[in-house]
Amino acid sequence: MIRRHAAVQGIALAAALGLGLAGCAGSSEGADGDGSAEALKIGTILPLTGTLAFLGPPEVAGVGLAVDDINEAGGVLGNDVIVESGDSGDTTDLSVARSTATDLIGKGVSAVIGAASSGVSLAVVDQFEEAGVMEVSPANTATDLSGYGEYFARTAPPDTVQGAALGSLIIDDGHTSVGFLVQNEAYGNGLRDNTQKSVEAGGVTAVYGATGAGQEFPPGETNFGSQVTNLLAQKPDAIAVIAFEETVAIVTELAAQGWDFDGTTYFVDGNLSNYGDKFDPGTLKGVQGTLPGAQAEDDFRDRLNTWSEENENTTLEDFSYAAESYDATILVALAAVRGGATDGKTISENIRAVSGSEGGTEVRSFADGVKALEAGDEIVYKGFSGTGPLDENNDPSSAFIGIYLYGADNTYTYVKSVEGKS
Structure with a gap:
């Protein structure tokens, strides 16, 4: 039986900062160093309810594990990453996703991971772009989204x-x-x-x-x-x-x-x-x-399942798009590091480069990526999903x-x- 899961109980939420983070993401100057230096706040718009709810647990685990790995490596620009969780629902009731998008924008996220459904993303992608929020989907495959805009990318290949x-x-x-x-x-x-x-x-x-x-x-x-x-x-x-x-x-x-x-x-x-x-x-x-997506390695699956059991009280039955969710989160964080700021515009301007579009040193973890970037190198992030660098449409240039x-x-x-x- 397909298992349904209720709302996320919290994805490795970092300690709340005393600084106010309510300003709308994307209001800073971008990758020239004048952008926001505040803690990177990532939202999720993933299927916790609806006809794709079976994809929710592995995607939530992918984001959560990535954030834990990022924060264990020192965070982004000296601060722990903060996650704000949200439900995407499905295309039978798009008000769920639109409400989540409004909520996440109001909470000052700079990037969102999701949605799983291409139809859902098409309903909210303009809303995120207008707010200067970078959307990175781990599962959207509709060709309608290829080259949709500078504030949309994906770690899943088009159809x-x-x-x-x-x-x-x-x-x-x-x-x-x-x-x-x-x-x-x-x-x-x-x-x-x-x-x-x-x-x-x-x-x-x-x-x-x-x-x-x-x-x-x-x-x-x-x-x-x-x-x-x-x-x-x-x-x-x-x-x-x-x-x-x-x-x-x-x-x-x-x-x-x-x-x-x-x-x-x-x-x-x-x-x-x-x-x-x-x-x-x-x-x-x-x-x-x-x-x-490439077949997830056993060690990676074990880590995902451990994270899910410890944070969601859920044993994973499927691992679909978990690797893509993990990689999407790492790319967002590395883009902020490369650009020297955590606003959506900076992430948008740097995400292709850290995926490998400029060539450079191959890295397989956030920590190694930061080390190479701080040494002045361009990087090629090779994650668990096995996709190639993002192309001019912000699609993976190759995929398994x-x-x-x-x-x-x-x-x-x-x-x-x-x-x-x-």
């Missing part, structure tokens, strides 16, 4: 990369016709579009849910009887499900109508979750899924896509990774 990987997987498995079950918003439509381009280039026909067919479903849909009936009537030999928590209802309906999932069904990052006894044993056996396989217990295991470029 061009995952779509190509998913399309290749379907082709390599020998399928000739595919049906898409797609939620009607920026993420679903964009990933479907790119996957469809990939499969059609390989000679596979999209027989249902194709671009322009008008067969998408609204986010939050719970009844898929007619959709599944209409899809199966087209006799596809493969189905790609591009959805969030709606996947539970979709799988239940597909099973009820006799669909054999083994070797024929494909999930994506939005629904790659360990479902366990949510379905009968063996239901998802042979289902494959794609997930942007993990391929995963479900077993009879309805949980997934890592198979391999493929590397692609934006």
